[in-house]
Amino acid sequence: MRKFAVIPHKAKSRMKTKLSVNINKIATLRNARGGNEPNVIEAALNCEKFGAQGITVHPRPDERHIRYQDVYELKEVLTTEFNIEGKPIDEFMKMVLEVKPTQVTLVPDAENAITSNAGWDTEKHQDYLTEIITELKRNKIRTSIFLDPRPELIESVAATGTDRIELYTESFATHYAQGDKTEVEMYKATALFAQEAGLEVNAGHDLSLDNIQYLISEIPFLAEVSIGHALISEALYLGLENTIQRYLRKIELGYKNAKNEQ
Structure with missing residues (x-):
């Protein structure tokens, strides 16, 4: 694996990493049967009540899980941070400019992809992203x-004017599950370069109760983690409140482990 030098930086006073719960899978279950059970709005409010510091949704053009109408209804009731992910097609941009969530995460969704499977080539799409972000x-x-x-x-990311990046963590999660912890080094290097460029850093995709503590201990300055599939799946066995509380404890432990190593 290619090695990158770690850039020394002064420790900064910061809030601990926020947990944003992606509720797409709740909507997938609802849509499988029709009707409104489980209720997406109620689930989101329960996530907030149980300790989540944000709610994430990722509406797609075919509305196979979160529907555009869900987004408008969620905006009316949420009290924590609202993060909307998606490809900035015209319909998506119209919606987010009307809803005005806390954060928009731009994702280069490929057509017919089951889930997000790649990050942006920001050198190739720098001008396009700059226009959207402006x-x-x-x-x-x-x-x-x-x-x-x-x-x-x-460098090309910073030139777009974005506030943050979200690290696509599937590769980290896959390697970690196989007992390989070295993959995190590339994530650390990218996160440190971003921090030095004045950007904040989020992370998401395939994060779970098994790997979140280690990721936080290695990159304790993450601003936010967005977790959906694993969290909702784990909640089937552990209960939603218990699962969210476990994530918050894992984040706390990861942060403490990092501080102890400084």
């Missing part, structure tokens, strides 16, 4: 770019 920030919406762990892209 419009979002004009509307006072925080922006984040979904990104593979590639430190060499950070």
Whole structure:
């Protein structure tokens, strides 16, 4: 694996990593039967009540899980941070500019992809992303770019004017499940380059109760983790409140482990 030098940086006073719960899978279950059970709005409010510091949704053009109408209804009731992920097609942009969530995470969704499977090539799409991000920030919406762990892209990322990146963590999760902890080094390098460029760093995709503590201990300055599939799946066995509380404890332990190593 290619090695990157870690850039020394001064420790900063920061809040601990926020947990944003992606409720797409709740909507998938609802849509499988029709009707309104389970209730997406009620589930989101329960996530907030049980300790989640944010709610994430990722509406797609075919509305196979979260529907555009869900987004408008959620905006009316949520009291924590609201993060909307998606590809900035015209319909998506119209919606987010009307809803004005806390954050929009730009994802280069491929057509017919089951789930997100790649980050942006920000060198190739720098002008396009800059135009989109300028419009979002004009509307006072925080922006984040979904990104593979590639430190060499950070210069072009910063040039877009984005506030944050979201590290696409599937590769980390896959290697970690196989007992390989070295993959996190590329994520650390990318996160540090981003921090030095003045960007905040989020992370998401395939994070779970098994790997979240280790990721936080290695990158304790993550601003937010967005977790959906694993969290909702684990909640089937553990209960939603218990699962969210377990994630919050894992994040706390990861943060403490990192502090102890400094």
